[in-house]
Amino acid sequence: MSNQNWMKETKLIHTGYQHSEHKDALTVPLYQTSTFAFPSAEAGEKRFSGEEDGMIYSRLGNPTVRVLEEKMAELENGAACLAFGSGMAAVSTVLLHTTKANDHVLCSRGIYGCTFGLLELLEEKYSITHTFHPLDTADSIEAAIQPNTTVIYVETPINPTMELVDLELVATVAKKHGIRLIVDNTFSSPLGQSPLQIGADFVLHSATKYINGHGDVIAGLLIGTDEEEMLKIRMTVQKDVGGIISPFDAWLILRGLKTLSVRMERHVKNAEKIAAFLENESFVEHVFYPYSDKHPQVELAKKQMAFGSGLVSFTIKGGKEAAQYLMNQLELVQIAVSLGDAETLIQHPATMTHSVIPENQREEMGITHSLLRLSAGLEIAEDIVEDLRNALQATEKKFTFHS
Numbered sequence: 001m002s003n004q005n006w007m008k009e010t011k012l013i014h015t016g017y018q019h020s021e022h023k024d025a026l027t028v029p030l031y032q033t034s035t036f037a038f039p040s041a042e043a044g045e046k047r048f049s050g051e052e053d054g055m056i057y058s059r060l061g062n063p064t065v066r067v068l069e070e071k072m073a074e075l076e077n078g079a080a081c082l083a084f085g086s087g088m089a090a091v092s093t094v095l096l097h098t099t100k101a102n103d104h105v106l107c108s109r110g111i112y113g114c115t116f117g118l119l120e121l122l123e124e125k126y127s128i129t130h131t132f133h134p135l136d137t138a139d140s141i142e143a144a145i146q147p148n149t150t151v152i153y154v155e156t157p158i159n160p161t162m163e164l165v166d167l168e169l170v171a172t173v174a175k176k177h178g179i180r181l182i183v184d185n186t187f188s189s190p191l192g193q194s195p196l197q198i199g200a201d202f203v204l205h206s207a208t209k210y211i212n213g214h215g216d217v218i219a220g221l222l223i224g225t226d227e228e229e230m231l232k233i234r235m236t237v238q239k240d241v242g243g244i245i246s247p248f249d250a251w252l253i254l255r256g257l258k259t260l261s262v263r264m265e266r267h268v269k270n271a272e273k274i275a276a277f278l279e280n281e282s283f284v285e286h287v288f289y290p291y292s293d294k295h296p297q298v299e300l301a302k303k304q305m306a307f308g309s310g311l312v313s314f315t316i317k318g319g320k321e322a323a324q325y326l327m328n329q330l331e332l333v334q335i336a337v338s339l340g341d342a343e344t345l346i347q348h349p350a351t352m353t354h355s356v357i358p359e360n361q362r363e364e365m366g367i368t369h370s371l372l373r374l375s376a377g378l379e380i381a382e383d384i385v386e387d388l389r390n391a392l393q394a395t396e397k398k399f400t401f402h403s
């Protein structure tokens with residue numbers, strides 16, 4: 001069922017599923033099966049050759065997973081979507097598809113630690129090099145493009161600094177040079193920004209985060225603009241590397257997706273209140289929140305994002321020791337990586353999500369030992385703020401020395 005006039009909030013619930021094709025079950029059934037029985041040997045041959053449509057084996061497709069893929073393709077304004085067993089499986093699949101040995105990948109100034117690890121691996125194994133760049137003006141992007149650049153890989157907002165990349169600018173330069181643009185849209189969700197509409201070729205998500213929203217699944221999604229190319233990826237890198245999602249996890253994500261818009265409203269409202277509180281705290285040095293007037297790219301945020309995300313990053317005085325002490329003082333806010341869960345989470349990127357990046361490169365990305373990343377949960381903002389206030393007061397008391 002699909003209607004192009006529906007808003008995304010409605011599509012989240014209805015698109016991609018036709019109950020008449022599933023014995024009129026109102027919600028998507030779970031096809032927990034590894035393989036599918038062919039009506040005849042000839043039918044099996046035709047399914048393998050692509051002559052006939054139909055399921056073969058769940059690594060190549062599954063009806064529950066297909067509903068998730070169709071829904072996400074529409075939500076991201078793409079032609080097709082592929083679901084994976086983790087966000088990193090989506091990242092590695094699209095990079096293996098878009099690069100070959102000796103190519104160069106131009107990246108935003110910062111990227112997630114495991115994406116960094118994957119790029120290092122591709123360099124070591126296949127001499128696929130990568131560089132980091134602010135991607136802030138057309139001239140500087142042109143200068144950073146090398147003769148062998150085939151991909152521009154961007155996070156926006158960047159994990160965990162909340163720095164933004166101007167997608168329209170980067171897409172224009174990428175198109176001019178025939179370079180593929182891949183955007184990690186995890187921090188915004190499909191409701192926050194639409195990179196494919198702005199000119200990206202691929203958008204990907206760690207579905208572990210906002211899309212599932214309940215902290216009980218690891219999954220990834222890749223959406224592309226070219227249906228034939230996506231089918232090729234399904235039948236090559238995805239099938240043969242095999243990082244696919246389980247039907248049960250796809251089913252859980254479909255359940256989570258129904259409430260994405262109401263969850264995002266609360267995540268964002270809470271993050272706004274937390275950012276405003278932190279901005280007035282004397283022990284806090286800087287707050288990084290895209291929709292705050294104090295964010296250096298607030299104009300860009302309001303141009304390309306529908307809201308400012310549910311994440312807030314901030315630095316405090318006193319370095320690593322104070323940052324860890326602060327985390328240990330929190331009662332309601334949980335110390336954990338990941339984001340987009342019902343629970344408010346805090347983590348220390350320099351020693352956690354981005355710890356694999358060598359310190360000098362990490363600091364160039366803006367990830368110091370004073371930086372903390374908070375994922376606003378679905379609790380009442382006042383309770384989260386109260387927990388942060390108490391922890392900050394205790395930390396300030398311990399780390400401020402009066403002469």
Ligand code: MET
Pocket residue numbers: 112159206337338339352353
């Ligand atoms: C293994 S570290 C984890 C996770 C996640 N991508 C994050 O940024 O929090």
